Each structure stands twice: as structure tokens, then as C-alpha cells.
Amino acid sequence: MCHMNTGEVSATKSAGVVGVVGAGAMGSGIAQVAAQAGHEVYLVDAIAGAARAARERLAGTLAGLAAKGKLSAADADAAAARIHAVDAVADLPACEIVVEAIRELFADKVDLFTALAATQPANTIFATNTSSLDITEIAEQVAHPERERVAGMHFFNPAAIMKLVEVVAARQSDPKVLDRITALARAWGKTPVRCTSTPGFIVNRVARPYYGEGQRIVEGGYANAATVDWALKHLAGFRMGPMELTDLIGHDVNYAVGESVWKQTGKDPRYEPTLIQRTLVDNGDLGRKTGKGFFTYDADGKPTDAVVDEDLARRLVGGPIETDPVNRTLAMLVNEAVDLVARGEASAEDVDIAMQLGTNYPKGPIQWGHEIGFERVHTWLRTLDAAYPGGRYRPSPALLDGTVR
Ligand SMILES: NC(=O)c1ccc[n+]([C@@H]2O[C@H](COP(=O)([O-])OP(=O)(O)OC[C@H]3O[C@@H](n4cnc5c(N)ncnc54)[C@H](O)[C@@H]3O)[C@@H](O)[C@H]2O)c1
Structure with missing residues (x-):
């Protein structure tokens, strides 16, 4: 009973x-x-x-x-x-x-x-x-x-x-x-x-440098779009490279999100869109849907001009941070994620879950930070900040203060 x-x-x-x-x-x-x-x-x-x-x-x-x-x-x-x-x-x-x-x-x-x-x-x-x-x-x-x-x-x-x-x-x-x-x-x-x-919430905020850093490597002439994509896929485990991904999303859409985050943060240089993407948008080269973006696509949607230089990619990754498409991107992803956590905008666990489920990243950026070492990320960012002054690469103080340990 x-x-x-x-x-x-x-x-x-x-x-x-x-x-x-x-x-x-x-x-x-x-x-x-x-x-x-x-x-x-x-x-x-x-x-x-x-x-x-x-x-x-x-x-x-x-x-x-x-x-x-x-x-x-x-x-x-x-x-x-x-x-x-x-x-x-x-x-x-x-x-x-x-x-x-x-x-x-x-x-x-x-x-x-x-x-x-x-x-x-x-x-x-x-x-x-x-x-x-x-x-x-x-x-x-x-x-x-x-x-x-x-x-x-x-x-x-x-x-x-x-x-x-x-x-x-x-x-x-x-x-x-x-x-x-x-x-x-x-x-x-x-x-x-x-x-x-906050602007972009978790995913649309933390993902910004994935596009921005790849584009800046291409813009700087250090490697072509296909080589940067190859490096991020084959040497870091991302499912798609930033250039093929933005060609798929559409540059009008991707640029608009980036510009919106940039404007909402009072034009913080961390989120400043690139000239190379602005030019694609202005020219109507919006990616796969128009047949041309970073790459030119055939009728089946296959890129016709993606020429990968694997040797170059292997030389760049692990070399000077300014020309390293993988670690430069990871440093900025970790920096962004750590800043979000330090400001109390999301927990470290949630940032990692969000980036893995929302953008298919192979790992969360906080986990990457642990694996690379937050001090090393800080050092890379200081080098980048010296090479490209203006605030985009300012390291989050939280990289060193134990916030995410
Ligand atoms: N598309 C995406 O990838 C995506 C992802 C996440 C969030 N969002 C957000 O979701 C919302 C909708 O996006 P979507 O892609 O589905 O757009 P959509 O254009 O496919 O659909 C919007 C629908 O809302 C209707 N509508 C517009 N104004 C209305 C109003 N005042 N009252 C009632 N109905 C109205 C339109 O007729 C249309 O059917 C937006 O706020 C967008 O930012 C979009």
C-alpha cells in the first residue's frame, strides 16, 4: 500500500x-x-x-x-x-x-x-x-x-x-x-x-577568427586559399577549411555576421572583417551559390582551381607564428574563448560544447588551450600583436591568471 x-x-x-x-x-x-x-x-x-x-x-x-x-x-x-x-x-x-x-x-x-x-x-x-x-x-x-x-x-x-x-x-x-x-x-x-x-553569443563570436585568420594568411600572400584549408583540415582536424567553408556559407551571409559582431563591439579590431572578403562581396563572388568565391566552381559544385601546396603547409605550421595558418588560428580561437569565460559570459565547458556542436570543431577551444598551454598562446599573441599592432591580437589577461585552469 x-x-x-x-x-x-x-x-x-x-x-x-x-x-x-x-x-x-x-x-x-x-x-x-x-x-x-x-x-x-x-x-x-x-x-x-x-x-x-x-x-x-x-x-x-x-x-x-x-x-x-x-x-x-x-x-x-x-x-x-x-x-x-x-x-x-x-x-x-x-x-x-x-x-x-x-x-x-x-x-x-x-x-x-x-x-x-x-x-x-x-x-x-x-x-x-x-x-x-x-x-x-x-x-x-x-x-x-x-x-x-x-x-x-x-x-x-x-x-x-x-x-x-x-x-x-x-x-x-x-x-x-x-x-x-x-x-x-x-x-x-x-x-x-x-x-x-553579448554580440554573437558563443558560437558566432568565438568562430570569428577561424574565418578571419585564414583570410589574413591568404591576404598576406603567405599561402593560397587551398593550402590554408588543407593545413587546417589535415594538420588540425577541422572538417572544412575556412575558405571552402565561407564559400559554402556564402560570403554575403558570413560577412554580415562578422560585420555585425564588429559593429556591436564598437568596432573592436579583433572582429574587423577582411578586405579580401569585402572585395568578394562587392564583386558578387559570394561562393558556391554564384559559382565563384575564393575558388571557382564547376556545374557539379566542385572547385576547379584549388591547388594545394602540401610542402609549404608543412613548412609553415610550427614555424613563425605570423605565417602559421594553424597555430595563428588556434591562438585566436583560444583567446576569444578564454575572454568569454573570464567575462562570465559562458562557462568553459559550455564554450567547448558549443564550438564542437555548433561549428563541428574537432575539439573545444578551451581544451586546445590546455593542450597547447595558455602561456604559449599568450606568447604567440604577443608576437602577433607586435607584428600587426592595433589591438586585434591583444592577449586576454585571463590567459595567464588561471581563469580557465
Ligand atoms: N537561417 C539561419 O541560419 C538562422 C540560424 C539561427 C537563427 N536564425 C534567426 O532566425 C530568424 C528567422 O530566420 P530564417 O532564416 O528562418 O528566416 P526566413 O526568412 O526563412 O523566415 C522568416 C519567416 O518569418 C516571417 N515573418 C517575417 N516577419 C514576420 C512578422 N513580423 N510576424 C510573423 N512572421 C514574420 C516571414 O514571412 C518568413 O516566413 C532570424 O531572427 C534569424 O536571425 C537564422
């Missing part, structure tokens, strides 16, 4: 209703993830019919997954049946959380949360999937106390596949809201990391 009340009933509590505003690339993926996790999901979009069209597409995606044996036909049907489309934000039912994935415009996000505050219950979470806007500034524009339930839930593209979710704290965010978003991300099969709302 004493076994009857186990207290486990609460674990079977059904999943709450999820609202997703913006039925584009990200919103659709987020809706799919939430529906597969058992939530009733309501999609809404500013364009008439877009939410309904997204729901149809998602039913097809789920059926496709079932056809490939990734989930049962019954589960696919049930998940598809849990996705609903409504015509207006005011038509959303009471939600546990509303995730917005509308266009990246500050005023639109503020207007949306203001409208939601008027129609949703007091404990509904307002999560933004913004990549580049300051969530503290968004929350500031939302009426008190509604702003305490605004926080970031930053997915990566494609949202249905990428495991990482950055749970981003605005200054006003209620810690309970952050805990609830973290728990939801986990329940949705994601790996959440926590950070504060």
Missing part, C-alpha cells in the same frame, strides 16, 4: 503547447522538433498561407523520415497531426512557450512580444531565435514585468538536425525562465548551453 503514491505521476505531465512565429527555414525546423517531442505546435506567419504551407511541407518531411526508417510511420503521422497553422498571433492558444523566428528586425521582434504580452498567460515564455540582435535591448522595450520572460533560444541551421541550442540570458531574464528553456531544449533532444546576450 505504501508503494501506491510514488510521486512519478508528475513525470507523465503532458507537454505544453508551443507557439512558433515565423514559418521560414528556422521556424519550420523548430516546429518539427517540438512536434516530434510531443508538443501541440501552433505556427503563424505574417504572410497569408505561409504557416499552412510550412505545415504541409513538414508533413512531407516527417513522412520522408518514416520512409527512410528514421521514425515509425505512426510517430510521423502523430507528429504531423500535432502541427497546426493559425492566421494571426492573436489566434495562438495559451502557450507554454512562444519561439519567434521572424525576420531579423529589432522593431518587429519588440512588436511581436508586446502583442504576445497582451494575449498570452502571464507565465508563457517569450523566446527569440535571433542570431544578431541584443536580447537585453529587445527585453528592455517590452513592458515590465513581461520583459522578465524574454530570453534567447538560439537554434542552428538546420534546426531539426543541429543539436546545439544556445540559451541566452538577457539582463532582465528570470533565471527560472532560463531553466525552463534549458529543460525544454533537453526534452527536445537538443544540447543546451547557457550564455549571456
Whole structure:
């Protein structure tokens, strides 16, 4: 008899209703993830019919997954049946959380949360999937106390596949809201990391030098794009080199993220975009999608002019830091990661998880710092700072003060 009340009933509590505003690339993926996790999901979009069209597409995606044996036909049907489309934000039912994935415009996000505050219950979470806007500034524009339930839930593209979710704290965010978003991300099969709302959050901030240093080696004429890519892949274990990767992402997109972080940090030279990439953007050489970026691509999307000089790469790596594509890049990645941790913007563990899951790095930058030695990284940066003065290579004081030991 004493076994009857186990207290486990609460674990079977059904999943709450999820609202997703913006039925584009990200919103659709987020809706799919939430529906597969058992939530009733309501999609809404500013364009008439877009939410309904997204729901149809998602039913097809789920059926496709079932056809490939990734989930049962019954589960696919049930998940598809849990996705609903409504015509207006005011038509959303009471939600546990509303995730917005509308266009990246500050005023639109503020207007949306203001409208939601008027129609949703007091404990509904307002999560933004913004990549580049300051969530503290968004929350500031939302009426008190509604702003305490605004926080970031930053997915990566494609949202249905990428495991990482950055749970981003605005200054006003209620810690309970952050805990609830973290728990939801986990329940949705994601790996959440926590950070504060600073430019680029973790991934888009720490990744900057991966592109910037490779481009500067090419710009300096020390090695061509294919050779730098080869060195980072074959001598450091990165899945893609910075040049082929930015050709894939699109230089317009990659440049815009870099420029946004640079501007939001008051044009800190650490994040200054390169002239070589600016020129690609200005010339419309946006990468694979236009047939030309750092490389020229044939009709099958294969580069036709990627000539690797392996001997040169082997000579440069381990040589003077100014011309070493691998260690120069790693030094800057470690520096950035250590600074983030020292400022209390994220934990060392979360930075490493984020970079491995968000950008596929073979190791986290903090782990690299441990392996290389933080003092050695500091020495490399001082050499680079002397060679290229101006502040880009200033070493974080935290490299030497034991912050990440
Ligand atoms: N694409 C990515 O790689 C990526 C990754 C992470 C985060 N994000 C962020 O996610 C958000 C959406 O990006 P996306 O790539 O899905 O864009 P998208 O253009 O594919 O989709 C945006 C959708 O929102 C709708 N919309 C725009 N304004 C609206 C409004 N005021 N109310 C309702 N619906 C509105 C549009 O009609 C469109 O369907 C942005 O904030 C972006 O920064 C994008």
C-alpha cells in the first residue's frame, strides 16, 4: 500500500503547447522538433498561407523520415497531426512557450512580444531565435514585468538536425525562465548551453577568427586559399577549411555576421572583417551559390582551381607564428574563448560544447588551450600583436591568471 503514491505521476505531465512565429527555414525546423517531442505546435506567419504551407511541407518531411526508417510511420503521422497553422498571433492558444523566428528586425521582434504580452498567460515564455540582435535591448522595450520572460533560444541551421541550442540570458531574464528553456531544449533532444546576450553569443563570436585568420594568411600572400584549408583540415582536424567553408556559407551571409559582431563591439579590431572578403562581396563572388568565391566552381559544385601546396603547409605550421595558418588560428580561437569565460559570459565547458556542436570543431577551444598551454598562446599573441599592432591580437589577461585552469 505504501508503494501506491510514488510521486512519478508528475513525470507523465503532458507537454505544453508551443507557439512558433515565423514559418521560414528556422521556424519550420523548430516546429518539427517540438512536434516530434510531443508538443501541440501552433505556427503563424505574417504572410497569408505561409504557416499552412510550412505545415504541409513538414508533413512531407516527417513522412520522408518514416520512409527512410528514421521514425515509425505512426510517430510521423502523430507528429504531423500535432502541427497546426493559425492566421494571426492573436489566434495562438495559451502557450507554454512562444519561439519567434521572424525576420531579423529589432522593431518587429519588440512588436511581436508586446502583442504576445497582451494575449498570452502571464507565465508563457517569450523566446527569440535571433542570431544578431541584443536580447537585453529587445527585453528592455517590452513592458515590465513581461520583459522578465524574454530570453534567447538560439537554434542552428538546420534546426531539426543541429543539436546545439544556445540559451541566452538577457539582463532582465528570470533565471527560472532560463531553466525552463534549458529543460525544454533537453526534452527536445537538443544540447543546451547557457550564455549571456553579448554580440554573437558563443558560437558566432568565438568562430570569428577561424574565418578571419585564414583570410589574413591568404591576404598576406603567405599561402593560397587551398593550402590554408588543407593545413587546417589535415594538420588540425577541422572538417572544412575556412575558405571552402565561407564559400559554402556564402560570403554575403558570413560577412554580415562578422560585420555585425564588429559593429556591436564598437568596432573592436579583433572582429574587423577582411578586405579580401569585402572585395568578394562587392564583386558578387559570394561562393558556391554564384559559382565563384575564393575558388571557382564547376556545374557539379566542385572547385576547379584549388591547388594545394602540401610542402609549404608543412613548412609553415610550427614555424613563425605570423605565417602559421594553424597555430595563428588556434591562438585566436583560444583567446576569444578564454575572454568569454573570464567575462562570465559562458562557462568553459559550455564554450567547448558549443564550438564542437555548433561549428563541428574537432575539439573545444578551451581544451586546445590546455593542450597547447595558455602561456604559449599568450606568447604567440604577443608576437602577433607586435607584428600587426592595433589591438586585434591583444592577449586576454585571463590567459595567464588561471581563469580557465
Ligand atoms: N537561417 C539561419 O541560419 C538562422 C540560424 C539561427 C537563427 N536564425 C534567426 O532566425 C530568424 C528567422 O530566420 P530564417 O532564416 O528562418 O528566416 P526566413 O526568412 O526563412 O523566415 C522568416 C519567416 O518569418 C516571417 N515573418 C517575417 N516577419 C514576420 C512578422 N513580423 N510576424 C510573423 N512572421 C514574420 C516571414 O514571412 C518568413 O516566413 C532570424 O531572427 C534569424 O536571425 C537564422
